[in-house]
Amino acid sequence: MGIGRIVTPPRPLFLSAVAVCAALALSAARAAAQVDTRWPQHSMDRPQPPGVDPGPYVRNDARPADAIVLFDGRDLSEWRDDNGGPAPWIVKDGYFEVKPRSGMIHTAQAFGDVQLHIEWSAPTPPTGEGQERGNSGVFLQGMYEVQILDSYHNVTYADGHAGAVFGQYPPRVNPTRPPGQWNVYDIVFRHPRFDANGKVTAPARITVFFNGVLVQDDVPLTGPTAYRQRPPYTVTPDALPLALQDHSYPVRFRNIWIRQLSSQER
Numbered sequence: 001m002g003i004g005r006i007v008t009p010p011r012p013l014f015l016s017a018v019a020v021c022a023a024l025a026l027s028a029a030r031a032a033a034q035v036d037t038r039w040p041q042h043s044m045d046r047p048q049p050p051g052v053d054p055g056p057y058v059r060n061d062a063r064p065a066d067a068i069v070l071f072d073g074r075d076l077s078e079w080r081d082d083n084g085g086p087a088p089w090i091v092k093d094g095y096f097e098v099k100p101r102s103g104m105i106h107t108a109q110a111f112g113d114v115q116l117h118i119e120w121s122a123p124t125p126p127t128g129e130g131q132e133r134g135n136s137g138v139f140l141q142g143m144y145e146v147q148i149l150d151s152y153h154n155v156t157y158a159d160g161h162a163g164a165v166f167g168q169y170p171p172r173v174n175p176t177r178p179p180g181q182w183n184v185y186d187i188v189f190r191h192p193r194f195d196a197n198g199k200v201t202a203p204a205r206i207t208v209f210f211n212g213v214l215v216q217d218d219v220p221l222t223g224p225t226a227y228r229q230r231p232p233y234t235v236t237p238d239a240l241p242l243a244l245q246d247h248s249y250p251v252r253f254r255n256i257w258i259r260q261l262s263s264q265e266r
Contacts, residue, residue: 035168035222035230042167042228046158054175054211057182063117067257070107070242071096079105095121095254098136098246105246106142110239113261114140116187121252122150124180130156134179135247137166140189141240144204145225146216148251151176163215165206166225171215182254184211188261191238192221198235
């Protein structure tokens with residue numbers, strides 16, 4: 001607090017017991033949060049996430065003082081293509097847009113544990129249905145995907161909706177705004193931990209607020225994102241670039257910033 005050391009009296013025994021019980025309950029809740037295997041991956045039989053109206057988009061360009069700005073509305077100098085060259089996506093009017101079939105782009109910097117803010121807008125007028133409508137993705141460390149999709153009045157498999165941890169966790173609800181309007185993701189990501197022998201000591205975890213609505217609550221990931229499979233973890237560096245997906249749809253992005261979080265024991 002910046003005012004010197006504060007000495008507090010010992011807590012009563014019953015408070016310590018309450019604290020222990022709370023810690024155990026939190027641990028149990030986290031342990032219980034696992035991928036639901038009652039449905040095959042990408043099953044159309046799985047219930048659709050219920051729709052929730054998040055309210056109108058309110059533009060807010062404020063950001064924390066320690067945020068690293070990844071897109072300031074002017075250029076893609078913080079981004080690269082798959083070969084390390086300049087990102088080829090299209091910049092105009094304060095946003096940038098996927099250049100279809102040009103490939104994914106990734107940040108020039110590498111990141112570990114982060115808080116990420118990113119805004120996106122699906123193409124309008126909408127075309128196609130299911131996964132063929134406004135598809136893209138945010139890839140934490142280039143391998144753990146939070147799905148981007150025009151999920152407004154669009155039926156697809158539950159673990160592929162906007163706000164899903166693709167192929168692992170459907171969003172709790174569907175708060176997608178109509179095509180052409182801006183959607184907002186606020187993501188907290190903790191990278192996986194490995195011991196000296198390459199064993200996973202803590203899986204990657206993701207929390208996602210979608211248009212201000214909690215859709216992923218500190219969920220543990222089974223491993224990297226893949227279509228119709230769940231590959232295991234392999235040892236990776238603690239810090240890797242963030243990536244955005246080119247899925248051949250002109251999805252738009254704006255107001256992207258990221259905060260590096262201090263490591264924490266898990």
